[in-house]
Amino acid sequence: MPVNPVLASFGDLAYSTALVLYLLAMVLHAVEYAAARAGAVPSQVVVAPGEGSVATLAPVATLAPPAPRRGKPERVGRSAVALTVLAALVHTSSLALRGAAIGRVPWANMYEFASAICLVAVTAWLVVLYRQRGAEPVLRRLGVFVLLPVVVLLFLGGTVLYAQAAPLIPALNSYWITIHVSAAATASGILLVSGVASVLYLVRERAGDRVADRLPSSATLDRLAYRTAVFALPIWTFAVMTGAIWAEAAWGRYWGWDPKETCSLVAWVVYAGYLHARATAGWRGSRAAWINVAGFGVMLFNLFFVNIVIAGFHSYAGI
Amino acid sequence: MDRLTRLMALARNTWRGLTSMRTALVLLFLLALAALPGALLPQYALNPERVRTYRTEHPTLAPVLDKLGFFEVFASPWFAAIYLLLFVSLVGCVVPRSAEYARQLRRAPVATPRNLARLPHHARSQSPNISVEEVITAARRRLRGWRIAEGDEPHGTRTLSAERGYLREAGNLVFHLALLGLLVCFAIGKLVGYEGQVIVLANGSQFCNSGPLAYDSFRPGLSVDGTRLGPFCLRVERFTSTYLSTGQPQEFRAAISYQGPDDLAAGAWHPQQLAVNDPLRLGGTRVYLLGNGYAPQFTVTFPDGQQRTGLVQWRPVEIATLLSEGTTKFDPPGVTDDAVRRTRQIAITGLFAPTAAFQGSLLSSGFPDLRDPAVAIDVLQGDLGNNSGRGQSIFSIDQSMVDSGRLKQVARQNLRPGEQLTLPDRTVVRFDGVTRFVSLQVSYDPAQLWVLGFAVLVLAGLALSLTVKRRRFWVRVSPAGPDGTVVELGGLARTEAAGYGEEFDRIAADLLPPGSSQPLVPAAASRKGDVM
Ligand code: HEM
Numbered sequence: 001m002p003v004n005p006v007l008a009s010f011g012d013l014a015y016s017t018a019l020v021l022y023l024l025a026m027v028l029h030a031v032e033y034a035a036a037r038a039g040a041v042p043s044q045v046v047v048a049p050g051e052g053s054v055a056t057l058a059p060v061a062t063l064a065p066p067a068p069r070r071g072k073p074e075r076v077g078r079s080a081v082a083l084t085v086l087a088a089l090v091h092t093s094s095l096a097l098r099g100a101a102i103g104r105v106p107w108a109n110m111y112e113f114a115s116a117i118c119l120v121a122v123t124a125w126l127v128v129l130y131r132q133r134g135a136e137p138v139l140r141r142l143g144v145f146v147l148l149p150v151v152v153l154l155f156l157g158g159t160v161l162y163a164q165a166a167p168l169i170p171a172l173n174s175y176w177i178t179i180h181v182s183a184a185a186t187a188s189g190i191l192l193v194s195g196v197a198s199v200l201y202l203v204r205e206r207a208g209d210r211v212a213d214r215l216p217s218s219a220t221l222d223r224l225a226y227r228t229a230v231f232a233l234p235i236w237t238f239a240v241m242t243g244a245i246w247a248e249a250a251w252g253r254y255w256g257w258d259p260k261e262t263c264s265l266v267a268w269v270v271y272a273g274y275l276h277a278r279a280t281a282g283w284r285g286s287r288a289a290w291i292n293v294a295g296f297g298v299m300l301f302n303l304f305f306v307n308i309v310i311a312g313f314h315s316y317a318g319i
Numbered sequence: 320m321d322r323l324t325r326l327m328a329l330a331r332n333t334w335r336g337l338t339s340m341r342t343a344l345v346l347l348f349l350l351a352l353a354a355l356p357g358a359l360l361p362q363y364a365l366n367p368e369r370v371r372t373y374r375t376e377h378p379t380l381a382p383v384l385d386k387l388g389f390f391e392v393f394a395s396p397w398f399a400a401i402y403l404l405l406f407v408s409l410v411g412c413v414v415p416r417s418a419e420y421a422r423q424l425r426r427a428p429v430a431t432p433r434n435l436a437r438l439p440h441h442a443r444s445q446s447p448n449i450s451v452e453e454v455i456t457a458a459r460r461r462l463r464g465w466r467i468a469e470g471d472e473p474h475g476t477r478t479l480s481a482e483r484g485y486l487r488e489a490g491n492l493v494f495h496l497a498l499l500g501l502l503v504c505f506a507i508g509k510l511v512g513y514e515g516q517v518i519v520l521a522n523g524s525q526f527c528n529s530g531p532l533a534y535d536s537f538r539p540g541l542s543v544d545g546t547r548l549g550p551f552c553l554r555v556e557r558f559t560s561t562y563l564s565t566g567q568p569q570e571f572r573a574a575i576s577y578q579g580p581d582d583l584a585a586g587a588w589h590p591q592q593l594a595v596n597d598p599l600r601l602g603g604t605r606v607y608l609l610g611n612g613y614a615p616q617f618t619v620t621f622p623d624g625q626q627r628t629g630l631v632q633w634r635p636v637e638i639a640t641l642l643s644e645g646t647t648k649f650d651p652p653g654v655t656d657d658a659v660r661r662t663r664q665i666a667i668t669g670l671f672a673p674t675a676a677f678q679g680s681l682l683s684s685g686f687p688d689l690r691d692p693a694v695a696i697d698v699l700q701g702d703l704g705n706n707s708g709r710g711q712s713i714f715s716i717d718q719s720m721v722d723s724g725r726l727k728q729v730a731r732q733n734l735r736p737g738e739q740l741t742l743p744d745r746t747v748v749r750f751d752g753v754t755r756f757v758s759l760q761v762s763y764d765p766a767q768l769w770v771l772g773f774a775v776l777v778l779a780g781l782a783l784s785l786t787v788k789r790r791r792f793w794v795r796v797s798p799a800g801p802d803g804t805v806v807e808l809g810g811l812a813r814t815e816a817a818g819y820g821e822e823f824d825r826i827a828a829d830l831l832p833p834g835s836s837q838p839l840v841p842a843a844a845s846r847k848g849d850v851m
Contacts (some may be wrong), residue, residue: 166563166565166567167563167567167569169567169568169569170568170569170570170571170594170595170596171595171596173570173595173596174596176596223818227818230785231785233781233785234778234781234782234785237777237778237781238778241774241775241778244774245771248767249596249597249598250595250596250607251607251609252514252598252605252607252609252760252762253514253762253764254764254767254770254771255505256365257357257362257364257365257392257393258365259357259358259359262354262355262357262358263355263358265354266351266354266355266358269347269348269350269351269354270347270348270351272347273344273347273348273351275785276340276343276344276347277344279340280340280341280344281340282341283341283344298351306358310358310359
């Protein structure tokens, strides 16, 4: 299947446009964050005392929620979200165009894969916002922190990792690429949101200062981290499993301790540890959050270091 | 006696410690940590070449690492110790939990707590025009599918406790047990399986799975002695590759014929296409096309007129362009005296390029496909040292023979197919042309389908245990008060963070009598601030 260069260049154009839009949205979120006054949000939440893992959120103001005030931060925040939605649509079209240009799934090298991860992360973030319409104002301020790694990753993708649209090499030419890599990108994108939530949780716990108390409560952050991780872990499990099935067909064995395989397993074990920690007395809270952050650290390491620095079967995924 | 009790206590405490969540957690991290050097450092099992390079680059550190097993992490005793401990911990954890789960399945839900207002989810209302009995009946109907127990309290108060989501625990147990099964099957596969690599020229050459010696490298499982490999033979008829103009490979395909176990006697050959991602499966034995390269062919005409032809694979050194290096070695024909023979051996060593690109006389390759092949060779004459007892690489000469002057370079030239050169003693070396070779892998692992089965169970168990919520719901109805019947509801989930609020609110909205007085705590309240 020959490459269609026109579609491919439109895809690249959409990619850059999305990146700029994300950047703008991030700036708007930052303005919102800076303008917001801590505690000025109706759905501020507190932790019910005396609960461990069953930290429950009890409302402060339950009877009469104040009428929504459309202050300046509110308007800016709303535009930031609208811009993010637009950016995500443009981003989606960039992947779709590239897919159409090369006649295959558009995540077969690091540039495409990083782009897919970012799209999943943004989508996951928008879904969280949508489902939390009630608590939106306070949650929305996280936007700047979610978009930051997305913008950085997309920038690196568009510059350092950029790869021309090209058909697949024989080793990758299998329907498993659709299944395995989609699952891996989905899990990674959601885990990115989870990792951001845990980092902010730690910031919030450590530095209970002026900066941090504009963040949602630590219980809210903890919950966000947990729920996203719980959603992503089976997907990641599936990704590792299908990777093994593919390896059996491509390399002659389903598991061979290739650096990529090893690192994926390590990440999986760390996330299993995260869930265990949340069920272990004395490990909830900060320690669990650290584990979640470590888990995402391993994922990033697996994406960049293993692909670029360590020679293994996966290094042909190319940069 | 006292000693015995103390010993028993020690054993009990050790066991408790080993099977506690905390230990499991620590062991999980140790496992993750211990696996990392396996990804970061070169490993013998994956690439012995890179271990050797690492060893020469780190002459002081490497021997220590080697002694500690860091170049074969996944076969090292400390790695085994960690996962075995984790195993014991897992068994010690899961078995009692399974028993406890079985008991729970037969027990009634927990009685209604005295003070429902202290629960994370709570709602309450009063209504004059509904009876205690009506509320309880409605609750029973609404909570169909839940495990329910009812109770009576003084002054006509009735209670109902309900619980649901037992599958969560079942999923969790299936997950952990399947994990055990998976690892056991993995180990069995390693024990009784084998892997072998072999290079076969794609000119109708034949390979038979007759034993370890048929392979270039063979990795048997511990219980494999190589006498009973699944019998089959194959011939590689042709190898074709297609490339994009950029040199990126597009397709590799080997046309082979094979004889399965049943065909060997009958002598029937089946044609088959072997491609990357598309192995040949013969019963439990699988044959893979892993790589390919070029084997240049040379003909040496000795001064006495005798000819010898050598056709040996050369090793690709640049994967992108298939620039290859190698050595083709010859013995002088008809020489019986070993001492004489060892002065007249010949080695042709150098580079092969499928698409020659010269910089001056320096050969490099511009494209991986055969467009304009050429070799840049040194011809050496003398003693190859191949009966010195030391193993020799088929790709290179023994440099020490050159250093000691027993093997001398007698010519250096670039040749295209059909071209030849003449040595000082009138020996003629001709570059005839080139043949492609494929590198095949044969794998056998009878346990791999079991591993897959357990992996599916692992995933199913995990999904169940992470999506199902174990939750409780309580109802207390009192006929008290001038304002009528008081309905109080309470809810609690084992894993609160998974979010039970919305469901609780829906049930509460259904149960609290419509048109009753304003609920003291609005049903929706317990959801506020709930993230997601
Ligand atoms: C091979 C090592 C292990 C791995 C990879 C592993 C993995 C996991 C995972 C992914 C979960 C989350 C699923 C869930 O919440 O139901 C989990 C839960 C759990 N595991 Fe393990 N586990 C291992 C060993 C153990 C051991 C040794 C114990 C006992 C000490 C244990 C006890 C538990 C318990 C009690 C839960 C439920 C936690 C909860 O209710 O949230 N696991 N495990």
